Amino acid sequence: MSDLVKIFVPLESTALSLGADELVLALLEEAAKRGQDVEIIRNGSWGMSWLEPLVEVVAPQGRIAYGNVTVDDVPGLFDAEFLTGGDHDLCQGPTAEISYLKTQDRLTFARCGLIDALSLDDYQANGGFQGLEKALELTSQQIVDQVTDSGLRGRGGAAFPTGIKWNTVLGADAEQKYICCNADEGDSGTFADRILMEGDPYCLIEGMIIAGLGVGATEGFIYLRSEYPLCKEILSEALINARSQGWLGSDIRGSGKAFDIAVRMGAGSYVCGEETAMLDSLEGKRGMVRPKPPLPALEGLFGQPTVVNNVLSLASVPIIMAKGAEFYQDYGDRRSRGTIAFQLAGNIARGGLVEKAFGISLRQLIEDFGGGTMTKTAIKAVQVGGPLGAYLDDLDLAMDYETFAEAGAVLGHGGIVIFDGSVDMAEQAKFAFDFCAVESCGKCTPCRIGSVRGSELMAKIQAGENAQDNLNLVKDLCDVMDAGSLCAMGGMTPIPVLSALKHWPQDFKKEDFKVKS
Amino acid sequence: MLKDRTHLEKAEWDEQEALQVIAQFASLKGGLMEALHGLQHAFGYIPTESYELLADAFNLSRAEVYGVKSFYHDFRSEPAGHHVIQICQAESCQAMGSRRLTSHVQNMLGIKLGETTHDGHFTLEAVYCLGNCAVSPNVTLDGRLHARMSEQAIDNLLKKAAL
Numbered sequence: 255m256s257d258l259v260k261i262f263v264p265l266e267s268t269a270l271s272l273g274a275d276e277l278v279l280a281l282l283e284e285a286a287k288r289g290q291d292v293e294i295i296r297n298g299s300w301g302m303s304w305l306e307p308l309v310e311v312v313a314p315q316g317r318i319a320y321g322n323v324t325v326d327d328v329p330g331l332f333d334a335e336f337l338t339g340g341d342h343d344l345c346q347g348p349t350a351e352i353s354y355l356k357t358q359d360r361l362t363f364a365r366c367g368l369i370d371a372l373s374l375d376d377y378q379a380n381g382g383f384q385g386l387e388k389a390l391e392l393t394s395q396q397i398v399d400q401v402t403d404s405g406l407r408g409r410g411g412a413a414f415p416t417g418i419k420w421n422t423v424l425g426a427d428a429e430q431k432y433i434c435c436n437a438d439e440g441d442s443g444t445f446a447d448r449i450l451m452e453g454d455p456y457c458l459i460e461g462m463i464i465a466g467l468g469v470g471a472t473e474g475f476i477y478l479r480s481e482y483p484l485c486k487e488i489l490s491e492a493l494i495n496a497r498s499q500g501w502l503g504s505d506i507r508g509s510g511k512a513f514d515i516a517v518r519m520g521a522g523s524y525v526c527g528e529e530t531a532m533l534d535s536l537e538g539k540r541g542m543v544r545p546k547p548p549l550p551a552l553e554g555l556f557g558q559p560t561v562v563n564n565v566l567s568l569a570s571v572p573i574i575m576a577k578g579a580e581f582y583q584d585y586g587d588r589r590s591r592g593t594i595a596f597q598l599a600g601n602i603a604r605g606g607l608v609e610k611a612f613g614i615s616l617r618q619l620i621e622d623f624g625g626g627t628m629t630k631t632a633i634k635a636v637q638v639g640g641p642l643g644a645y646l647d648d649l650d651l652a653m654d655y656e657t658f659a660e661a662g663a664v665l666g667h668g669g670i671v672i673f674d675g676s677v678d679m680a681e682q683a684k685f686a687f688d689f690c691a692v693e694s695c696g697k698c699t700p701c702r703i704g705s706v707r708g709s710e711l712m713a714k715i716q717a718g719e720n721a722q723d724n725l726n727l728v729k730d731l732c733d734v735m736d737a738g739s740l741c742a743m744g745g746m747t748p749i750p751v752l753s754a755l756k757h758w759p760q761d762f763k764k765e766d767f768k769v770k771s
Numbered sequence: 772m773l774k775d776r777t778h779l780e781k782a783e784w785d786e787q788e789a790l791q792v793i794a795q796f797a798s799l800k801g802g803l804m805e806a807l808h809g810l811q812h813a814f815g816y817i818p819t820e821s822y823e824l825l826a827d828a829f830n831l832s833r834a835e836v837y838g839v840k841s842f843y844h845d846f847r848s849e850p851a852g853h854h855v856i857q858i859c860q861a862e863s864c865q866a867m868g869s870r871r872l873t874s875h876v877q878n879m880l881g882i883k884l885g886e887t888t889h890d891g892h893f894t895l896e897a898v899y900c901l902g903n904c905a906v907s908p909n910v911t912l913d914g915r916l917h918a919r920m921s922e923q924a925i926d927n928l929l930k931k932a933a934l
C-alpha cells in the first residue's frame with residue numbers, strides 16, 4: 255500500500271448543496287480501485303463558496319486546493335496525481351496562497367476551513383480555548399472591560415457596543431442570568447453565522463462561556479433558525495464533546511465555575527431574529543416584539559438579566575481575550591473597530607465570505623474579491639445589510655458603521671447582494687413591503703397594515719395607475735412606518751423602498767393613466 | 772406516476788404517541804416550541820387533537836397553543852405532499868433569477884406557491900433565505916439543499932423525485 259494521504263472535503267451546507275457527500279464516496283471508491291490509501295477529513299468551509307466543493311490534498315508541499323470538483327472529475331484528478339499536488343484544470347495552488355483568502359484579516363474565522371470542525375484536538379492545536387483559559391484567571395469586571403476596550407460592536411445588525419451591554423448585565427443583581435446567542439441569521443445575502451457554526455462550533459461555545467463568566471450567567475441558549483439543520487447536528491455534537499472534556503458543566507476545567515448551553519430551534523420566522531421577539535420565542539410563545547424598556551439586559555429571558563448577542567459577536571470574544579483588546583482595536587477605523595465578515599451574494603462571480611477590517615470599500619469587495627457579476631453584465635444595484643438595508647448605486651462607500659449611517663444606509667450583518675441590469679427596482683420596492691407583510695409580528699398598525707397597503711400601492715404604480723399620486727402616498731406611508739413602528743422591521747422597511755426610488759426613479763415611471771375615483 | 776394516496780389522508784392520530792412526544796419537552800423551560808417541532812416530526816403536521824394535550828402539559832389554554840402554532844411559518848395544519856419543494860424568494864436568489872425559476876416550477880406542476888398537486892405528489896413552498904446566497908438560486912427538495920439551480924437542473928431533480 256502507498257502512503258496514507260489526507261484529503262479535506264468540507265462538511266458544510268454550501269459544499270453539500272453542490273455534491274460534497276457524493277464526492278467523498280467517489281474519492282474513496284477511486285482510491286480503493288487504485289490501491290491508494292486515503293483518509294478523508296471533513297473540515298468546515300473557508301468561505302470561498304464559489305469554489306465549493308473545495309477539495310484539499312495534504313501534499314508534501316502543504317495543502318493544495320482543487321475547486322468545483324464534481325464526481326466526474328475524480329478519475330482525472332487521480333490521473334493528474336493530485337494526491338501529490340499534481341497540476342489540473344481545477345487546481346487552485348496552495349490553499350493559503352489563494353489571494354481571496356490570503357488578503358483577508360481572518361480573526362474570527364481563523365480556523366474555519368482549516369480544521370475538522372468537531373475535533374477538540376484540532377481546535378486546541380490552533381489557538382482554541384486560549385481566550386477562555388485567560389478569562390478563567392480574570393474577574394468578571396476585567397473580562398467585561400477587555401471586551402469594552404476592544405471596541406467590539408454587535409455584529410447582528412444594530413452595532414451596539416458589546417462590552418457596554420455586558421456591563422449592564424454584570425451590574426444587575428439576580429439569581430439567574432442568561433446568555434442568548436442569536437443564530438437566527440434571517441437576512442438574505444448572509445451566511446457567515448452558518449459558516450462559523452458549521453466550521454468552528456467550539457469558537458462560539460468558547461465565546462458564550464466567556465460571556466457567562468463575564469456577566470455571571472450559568473445558562474446559555476443558542477436560538478437557531480430551522481433552515482440550518484446541519485448547524486444543529488454539528489452544534490449538538492460539539493456541545494456533547496465540550497461537556498465530556500469539562501469545558502461545559504458545573505465545574506469548568508476545575509475552576510468551580512458553571513456554564514452550560516442548549517440549542518433551541520426557531521420555526522421560520524424572520525422577526526424572531528429581533529432580540530425581544532427571539533426571547534419570547536425561546537419562552538415558547540409567539541415571537542412578538544417587546545417594548546423597550548425594560549432592556550433585555552435587565553429583564554430578558556424569563557424576566558432575568560440576559561445578554562443577547564449575535565453568533566459573530568460572541569465568536570469574536572475568544573480572540574479578544576487571547577490576544578488582548580488592543581490587538582483587536584488595531585483593525586478598523588473610526589468607531590468601527592476590529593473585523594467584520596462581509597458576505598458576497600446574489601449575482602457575483604466569486605461569492606463567499608470575506609473577513610476584513612472595517613474601512614475597505616464596497617468596490618474593492620465586489621471587484622477585487624468578488625470578481626464582478628457572475629453573468630459578466632454591468633452592476634445596477636447593490637443591497638447591503640439585508641432586506642431592511644438600502645439599495646446603493648455608489649460602490650465607493652467605505653464599509654464602516656459611520657460612513658453607512660451618513661449615507662442613510664446600514665451595514666447590518668454584512669450581507670452584500672449584487673444585482674445586474676435585469677433587476678426592476680420598483681419590483682424590489684414592492685418586495686420590501688411584501689416581505690414586511692409576511693414577517694411582521696403584527697403588534698404595530700403601520701407595520702402590519704402599512705406593509706400591505708404599500709404593496710398594493712406599488713402594484714398600482716407598476717401598472718401605471720395614478721403613478722405620481724400613489725408615489726406620494728408611498729412616501730407618506732414610509733414616514734408613518736418609520737415613525738410609528740416599535741422595531742426595525744416596520745421602521746426600516748422604508749429604507750429599501752425609498753433608496754430604490756431615490757436612485758432609480760425611472761423604474762417607477764410606467765405609462766401613467768388616471769383612474770377616476 | 773401516482774403510487775398511492777395515503778399521504779393525503781391525515782397521518783393516523785395516535786394519542787399515546789403524541790403524549791410521548793410532548794412528555795419529552797414538558798419539563799423544558801419554554802418547551803412548547805420544541806414540542807411543536809416534535810409533533811410535526813412525528814405526524815408531518817400539528818394535528819388539532821394535540822392542542823388539548825399541549826395545553827395541559829404547558830399549563831396554557833387551547834387558544835394560546837393555537838396562537839403559538841399559527842405564528843410560525845414552519846408548523847403545518849395539514850400534511851404536505853410526498854415531496855416538498857421550497858424555492859427561495861429572497862433578494863439574493865431574486866438577483867439570480869428565482870422569480871423565473873418559480874414560475875417555471877409553478878407551470879410545470881400546475882400549482883402556485885403554498886399548494887399541493889392534486890395527486891398529492893408535490894408541495895411547493897416559498898422560503899425566505901436558505902443561507903446559501905453565494906451560490907444562488909437555491910431550493911430544497913425534501914429538506915435537502917440544492918444550489919445554483921437552473922430550470923433544467925430543477926427539472927432533473929423533480930423527475931428523479933417523481934420516479
Ligand SMILES: Cc1cc2nc3c(=O)[nH]c(=O)nc-3n(C[C@H](O)[C@H](O)[C@H](O)COP(=O)(O)O)c2cc1C
Pocket residue numbers: 407408409410411412413414416436437438439440441524525526527528529530562563564565567568741742743
Ligand atoms: C426584524 C429584525 C431581525 C433581526 N434579525 C437578526 C438576526 O437574524 N440575527 C441577529 O444576530 N440579530 C438580528 N437582529 C438584531 C437583534 O435585534 C439584536 O440587535 C442582536 O441580536 C443583538 O446582538 P449583537 O449586539 O451581538 O448584534 C434583528 C433585528 C430586527 C429588527
Ligand code: SF4
Pocket residue numbers: 525543693694695696697698699701702739740741742743744745
Ligand atoms: S414594527 Fe412590525 S415587527 Fe416590529 S413590533 Fe411593530 S409590528 Fe412587530
